[in-house]
Amino acid sequence: MTPARNRVLYGGRSSSKSWDAAGFAVFLATQCRIRVLCARQFQNKIAESVYTLLKIQIGRFGLTNQFIITENSIKHKLTGSEFMFYGLWRHIDEIKSLEGIDICWIEEAHNLTQEQWDILEPTLRKEGSQFWIIFNPRLVTDFVYRRFISNTPPDTIKKQINYVDNPFLSATILKVIEAKRKEDEEEFRHIYLGEPLTDDDAVIIKRSWILAAVDAHKKLKIEPTGVKRVGFDVADRGDDKCATVANHGFLATHVDEWKAKEDELLKSAGRVHAIARMLEASIDYDSIGVGAFAGAHFQALNQEHKVKIPYFRFNAGGAVLNPERRIDPKDPKSPLNKDFYSNIKAQSWWEVSRRFRNTFNAVERGEQFAPDELISISSECDHLDRLIDELSTPRKDYDNSGKSKVESKKDLDKRDIPSPNLADAFVMAFAPRTSHTFTLANIG
Template sequence: MDQRPTVKIQFLNEFRELFNESWRNIVFYGGRGSGKTRHIGLALVLRGRTKRLRILATREIQNTLADSVHKVLKDIIEQYGFTDYEVTDKTIRNRITGTEFLFAGLRHNVNEIKSMEGIDIAWVEEAQSISEDSLKVLAPTIRKTGSQLIFSYNRLNELDPVHVRYVIKNPAKTYARKVNFDVLERAGLLPEALKLERDEDAKDPALYAHVWLGEPVSQEDTAIIGRLAILEAMKRKVDDDGAIEIGADIARMGNDRTVFKKRKGLRLIETRSYTKLRTTEVCDKLEAFAGYDKKTLIKVDDTGVGGGVTDEMMKRGYNVLAINFGAKPMDSDKYPNLISEAWFYMATIMPTIQLDMKDDVLMELSNRHWKMDTKGRRGVESKDDYKKRGFRSPDEADATILCFYTPHSTSEFRLRII
């Protein structure tokens, strides 16, 4: 006979689906003070008291247990006096049902995650940071009959991989709900300290929208291409009438990517990305990407190491237009260099094209800044400055720019622009 004492628990109705075992995926997203983390933790602790469960608590990066939800679960267990749980510095286990909580980061524990067996529930906290690669590992790993994936996060960008997969695409057996601070405030549970913090942040509308309303991070005014315009291009459907053209951005450093983009008319139809390829290997891949059609126009970033690819592809008889982004622009009164002209050209055609829905593309196209030079010309920030702001090399964006960029005169496709 169960001798555990009965305790009274206040559990908000907005989170009741956490007890519904028919869902494969449960998603709660929104701003600060919504109670997401606590209610998920409480639901899992309660469910673990009714039957044996193997629960993986994870996030993209977890260097120490302090980075995990271990403390959240420990605090809930102590608050309600659930003495049937044994809590150590590394583990949480229910002595009666055998429920156990496991803690591991996704990015640095891929093989460990893949080898885990019998996981009933995987809870991904701070899921806005989870990469597409990590999602591809996690979802098929949690494959036990009746198993569930639970995600909680505050959106960072419109195309956070977890948001695209489980909210925008909304696969079968998925429950998704946005919750904000008003959920706790209506129940009289929003702490005064959070109210004061919220009211202070309300002085900055963009900060308030992201932190408290769960909206994606706002785009800065100095961005060349508006985020909304990019999203509309990603949702747009256009005919693929027109010639096929390819843009190829060639990697310059070890962690940079070589990216190929192909369009037919105004519709982007294919993308390929590679790392750590030699020049001949890049050319082999590029030939295959072009379908070995030597009439297809291939625009190669000829800056730096790209020149080797240009030369080799020309030797192989391909229709190559070599573009040096550092070269003189067509309109030197408006732009200091060709790359700036190409970026602003991209901004003008954005309302007419169709792009692929990729988080990297959105991030890189929407976050490149511009500034005015001493001659009143608009110039795109350097790649080094862009990377200093915490972004990786904008290879997806540069390949997209190349793919759609149309110089005023392309009659001599083999002529380098210098």
């Protein structure tokens, strides 16, 4: 293996970059004693790490008997090699104190920040230690792309790997990839050839705004106050998932998702109701399609548990709120809500976007805003990487009359992007409410 401080694997989807890294790491662990720090930006559960990849590769190679695999660590019995798993966002200070690290494997490194790299780089001080940096490029402006691809530092080996380099792909997935190429060449090159996007002006919420909002309450030294809400996105098709996001005022505190069939709505409603009872929160639920029946379940659950959990319908296609107000009250020339937004979903996404932008300006530029004009996301939330991806993915779109709307799930599917369940639940948790979506009779 050619000596190098930094080993960078980047490219598109279905290229097996992480699988190859896991296999090679397992091989090295059987040959000599190594300490491997497996890191990613957000990791609140071991399942969010490369732990599962390593475990699968160990089994594939028939080496299970050689390793001690616990719930949060992997060690080789003979060589003493060990794999440790950390989330950079919450444990960067703890990582600084680690000694004797041979390999720091940074998975999904597109979220790596310069501040984190400035801490990590001198932390690996053992002779011959190295970084494995693996990612699918997002934007040309992302730190990791600029640092290792655009301006590659000395003592770095970089290799682009795409699906064409993976001989194990099925004929089915190859047909999917070819279909994407025919549908949208630009999206195909980004998703499957790993070509970064030049900007994100087409999306409703910029990624940089969302990243600035992670733990913004700590950065700005603001404590959450006010109402508590749970946004509930109901699974509406076979491969979809239910999702919830809970908040306390401007702070998102909990993120959850689970697989549920259409005929399991009662079970899912019970799960959401339990979260609301635990947090003493109200519920905002998707009332379209399958979700139309959720309200009746919440009413029955209120009666069963002798509680009064308020629940509110969110009809994505419903009319906008305050139609005669301007979208920017400070600008008398800005359009009216009724002339700018196609529906309440668009109005809600733009409102959340505005609050994310305010948060970015508060964190990065020191501008002052009231707490209810901001949004913060606790780094302790599960599924944080995907939440960030989903919130920063939908593009601006327009209806036949030129009013703004959110890119539809159908159009996202054409871009080979799954339904943004977490993002939809997030927006519902922060969406403005109409007075007619809830009555006291609903609390049973």
